[in-house]
Amino acid sequence: MKSVQTIEEIFDSNAAKFGNRVRKYKGTSASFFSEYKGEEQFNFIYVDGSHCADDVVCDAINAWRLLSRGGVIIFDDYIWEFYPKTRDNPVTAINAFLYMKKGEYEILDVYEQLCLKKS
Numbered sequence: 469m470k471s472v473q474t475i476e477e478i479f480d481s482n483a484a485k486f487g488n489r490v491r492k493y494k495g496t497s498a499s500f501f502s503e504y505k506g507e508e509q510f511n512f513i514y515v516d517g518s519h520c521a522d523d524v525v526c527d528a529i530n531a532w533r534l535l536s537r538g539g540v541i542i543f544d545d546y547i548w549e550f551y552p553k554t555r556d557n558p559v560t561a562i563n564a565f566l567y568m569k570k571g572e573y574e575i576l577d578v579y580e581q582l583c584l585k586k587s
């Protein structure tokens with residue numbers, strides 16, 4: 469009988485074909501950003517973890533720090549509505565972030581995702 473794979477086993481199997489181009493971190497995004505000591509900047513970041521506005525705004529600010537100039541960041545679920553209060557959903561955090569960083573990005577695309585290029 470075939471055994472059921474865990475989510476992590478499926479991830480590992482999907483990532484294996486990319487060899488050492490993929491590094492796996494286990495934990496929350498907050499723990500990643502506080503523990504990550506790498507000097508490198510990233511040219512692409514996809515934000516799609518917690519959908520709670522408090523977490524999304526932290527992820528946005530932390531990710532922005534690690535995004536290289538000319539790099540692209542995508543926020544998933546820009547118009548996702550789950551929490552009854554609009555201010556608890558990602559849209560509030562992402563709009564606040566857009567306001568904070570006005571003049572520092574170009575909007576490449578917007579619909580269910582918001583895609584920015586860092587100036």
Ligand SMILES: C[S@@+](CC[C@H](N)C(=O)[O-])C[C@H]1O[C@@H](n2cnc3c(N)ncnc32)[C@H](O)[C@@H]1O
Pocket residue numbers: 495496497498516517518519523
């Ligand atoms: C909407 S899913 C998207 C997963 C993946 N991007 C995909 O498209 O398959 C969100 C994932 O973020 C994880 N997550 C929730 N809160 C998180 C947090 N604070 N830090 C990191 N990941 C979180 C959830 O467990 C879930 O696996």
